[in-house]
Amino acid sequence: MTTSGLLIMISSVTTVVCLWSWCIYKVLSQPAETEHLQPVELHTPDMDQPE
Amino acid sequence: MSQQKEAWGSRLGVIMAVAGSAVGLGNFLRFPGQAAQYGGGAFMLAYAISFLIIGLPIGWAEWAMGRYAGQRGFNSAAGVFHCLVKQTWSKYLGVLGAIIPVVIFMYYVIIEAWTLGYTVRFIRAIFDPALRFHDVAATGSFFDTFVGAAADGSAFTFSLDTMLPWLLIVFALNLWLIYRGISRGIEKACQVGMPVLIVLAVVVLVRVLTLGTPDAAKPENNVQNGLGYMWNPSKVKVIETNDGQESVIKEYVGPIAMAQASADVEGKANQKVIELSAWQQLQNPDVWLAAASQIFFSLSVGFGVILVYASYMRRGQDVALSGLTASSTNELCEVGLGGLITLPAGVAYLGVMGVAGKGTFGLGFNVLPLVFSEMPMGSLFGAFFFLVLFLAAVTSSLSMLQPGIALLEESLQIKRHASVTILALVTAFGTGFAAYFTKDLKALDTLDFWVGTFLIFVLATAQIILFGWVFGLEKGWKELHDGASIRIPRFFKPVFKYVCPAFLLVIFTMWVAKNIFGFDFAKGSGGVSSYVKALFVEHDLVSWLSIALIVGMGLALAMLISISPTYKTKPTEQP
Numbered sequence: 001m002t003t004s005g006l007l008i009m010i011s012s013v014t015t016v017v018c019l020w021s022w023c024i025y026k027v028l029s030q031p032a033e034t035e036h037l038q039p040v041e042l043h044t045p046d047m048d049q050p051e
Numbered sequence: 052m053s054q055q056k057e058a059w060g061s062r063l064g065v066i067m068a069v070a071g072s073a074v075g076l077g078n079f080l081r082f083p084g085q086a087a088q089y090g091g092g093a094f095m096l097a098y099a100i101s102f103l104i105i106g107l108p109i110g111w112a113e114w115a116m117g118r119y120a121g122q123r124g125f126n127s128a129a130g131v132f133h134c135l136v137k138q139t140w141s142k143y144l145g146v147l148g149a150i151i152p153v154v155i156f157m158y159y160v161i162i163e164a165w166t167l168g169y170t171v172r173f174i175r176a177i178f179d180p181a182l183r184f185h186d187v188a189a190t191g192s193f194f195d196t197f198v199g200a201a202a203d204g205s206a207f208t209f210s211l212d213t214m215l216p217w218l219l220i221v222f223a224l225n226l227w228l229i230y231r232g233i234s235r236g237i238e239k240a241c242q243v244g245m246p247v248l249i250v251l252a253v254v255v256l257v258r259v260l261t262l263g264t265p266d267a268a269k270p271e272n273n274v275q276n277g278l279g280y281m282w283n284p285s286k287v288k289v290i291e292t293n294d295g296q297e298s299v300i301k302e303y304v305g306p307i308a309m310a311q312a313s314a315d316v317e318g319k320a321n322q323k324v325i326e327l328s329a330w331q332q333l334q335n336p337d338v339w340l341a342a343a344s345q346i347f348f349s350l351s352v353g354f355g356v357i358l359v360y361a362s363y364m365r366r367g368q369d370v371a372l373s374g375l376t377a378s379s380t381n382e383l384c385e386v387g388l389g390g391l392i393t394l395p396a397g398v399a400y401l402g403v404m405g406v407a408g409k410g411t412f413g414l415g416f417n418v419l420p421l422v423f424s425e426m427p428m429g430s431l432f433g434a435f436f437f438l439v440l441f442l443a444a445v446t447s448s449l450s451m452l453q454p455g456i457a458l459l460e461e462s463l464q465i466k467r468h469a470s471v472t473i474l475a476l477v478t479a480f481g482t483g484f485a486a487y488f489t490k491d492l493k494a495l496d497t498l499d500f501w502v503g504t505f506l507i508f509v510l511a512t513a514q515i516i517l518f519g520w521v522f523g524l525e526k527g528w529k530e531l532h533d534g535a536s537i538r539i540p541r542f543f544k545p546v547f548k549y550v551c552p553a554f555l556l557v558i559f560t561m562w563v564a565k566n567i568f569g570f571d572f573a574k575g576s577g578g579v580s581s582y583v584k585a586l587f588v589e590h591d592l593v594s595w596l597s598i599a600l601i602v603g604m605g606l607a608l609a610m611l612i613s614i615s616p617t618y619k620t621k622p623t624e625q626p
Contacts, residue, residue, distance in 0.1 A: 001282065004285070016382040019375075020379040
């Protein structure tokens with residue numbers, strides 16, 4: 001393996017590992033998603049009374 | 052308009068699903084072969100540029116357009132196109148987004164079956180060493196029998212050493228997972244499968260990088276030369292001229308490659324040594340075509356899968372970071388794992404010429420089984436490696452069914468279970484066709500060429516033009532950043548609008564010139580490609596039946612779209 005080949009290999013692998021690690025860190029460090037929580041359905045006693 | 056009932060369970064889930072869709076056999080088998088054949092380190096420069104101006108933009112465009120249409124009740128590619136363009140023709144163009152993945156599934160599941168069969172073969176070899184592969188001829192012969200390459204119908208034999216039982220298993224597994232739905236099926240499978248795949252691949256990588264020089268009698272066969280063959284930016288080759296035809300007969304790697312090559316050709320009048328620098332290789336259009344194509348197919352852009360997956364995202368769910376994370380996961384598997392495992396292992400045992408120009412199947416199912424058989428504890432590591440390929444394949448094939456499911460649910464307004472049943476029947480027919488006509492793998496090869504390559508180019512080009520010019524760059528840019536936790540650099544704006552479509556059109560034109568009209572960029576001469584010749588010169592029945600399958604499916608889906616009430620109403624602007 002030549003020196004230039006070694007440099008290209010190291011820079012390529014380092015780039016993809018760093019990019020992936022940063023992305024995963026960003027995804028995992030975001031606040032937990034809340035959008036899948038169902039909206040609260042309010043149910044008050046006056047709703048049961050006949051009109 | 053269909054009601055959106057399904058959705059992803061978590062952001063990491065959808066990222067793993069898209070990454071799982073992208074990571075496939077190409078990462079471990081096609082990429083190393085292409086990189087080494089087209090310039091090694093020089094190829095990586097073209098590859099990195101292609102990643103930035105094709106891979107990322109098309110991926111992001113698909114994520115943004117998919118989520119936008121999903122909010123308005125459309126999940127299929129036809130629905131997404133109808134929602135964005137609002138013209139009658141658009142939904143028919145969008146049909147490509149169902150034809151491509153479903154037809155690819157029909158033959159991809161066969162290759163998936165091979166990987167499972169080889170995994171089990173290596174597990175059996177742990178307990179019975181007689182099952183190891185011993186030489187190149189025997190390995191090739193086993194593969195031909197396993198896949199039925201000798202004659203049509205010869206794979207339809209029920210044995211552990213033929214693909215049929217494994218095909219039935221993987222077909223059923225795919226349908227079962229897809230039947231369970233987006234969240235409980237696809238997402239769960241990818242959330243388990245992807246981490247296992249990466250861990251196993253790292254284990255195999257450590258084994259390969261510590262192989263050193265396995266045979267002291269052949270000192271040139273070592274891991275370092277394998278890495279050099281893959282990554283060196285300059286190449287030393289011996290060219291032989293016979294009857295005016297030049298061909299590469301040997302390639303040299305290592306610090307004294309030039310001296311070795313010169314000594315070997317001394318006294319041979321018809322042989323000469325050439326050294327190609329990175330710059331010289333980058334002037335070859337084939338290098339750019341290979342690099343761009345690899346990025347394109349590897350990231351699964353243009354398949355219609357990301358478009359459909361993103362349509363199940365909720366409003367405000369991040370698409371910019373999700374797209375980047377899925378793409379980077381694919382690159383990690385491709386460059387960081389595939390680029391360090393496959394060729395170094397092959398060269399360490401068989402030398403550079405033992406792996407050069409073998410192609411995806413040759414490398415994966417002829418070279419590597421032999422390599423693992425010769426390696427210490429090779430049966431175990433062989434089982435690990437083929438399990439990696441199997442996991443990569445199954446997470447990809449799963450994604451290919453969802454676009455078809457989405458189109459059936461949306462156009463016929465039926466539930467998932469009914470759409471899975473219809474799709475199971477259609478794909479069983481197509482897979483049966485490709486599994487029966489296995490002589491020289493003709494059906495598989497023809498379907499892969501026209502659908503897995505040609506139509507993907509067409510759909511990807513349509514998508515990026517749609518994003519930049521029809522949907523509108525500003526609107527698309529805004530959609531891309533809605534809920535995003537990262538800002539995409541502004542230089543991507545002209546890339547979306549001008550650079551990517553132009554580069555894609557140039558690459559597509561070059562691809563058509565080379566692969567359909569048989570144009571040779573190195574010699575500057577043309578001809579007709581073998582695929583065109585098979586259709587119009589040889590009138591090959593299997594090639595024509597393959598085309599009939601594709602066209603028939605296209606017509607059936609177009610008819611479905613034309614009568615469906617879903618696409619009669621005008622899509623709303625508001626979600």
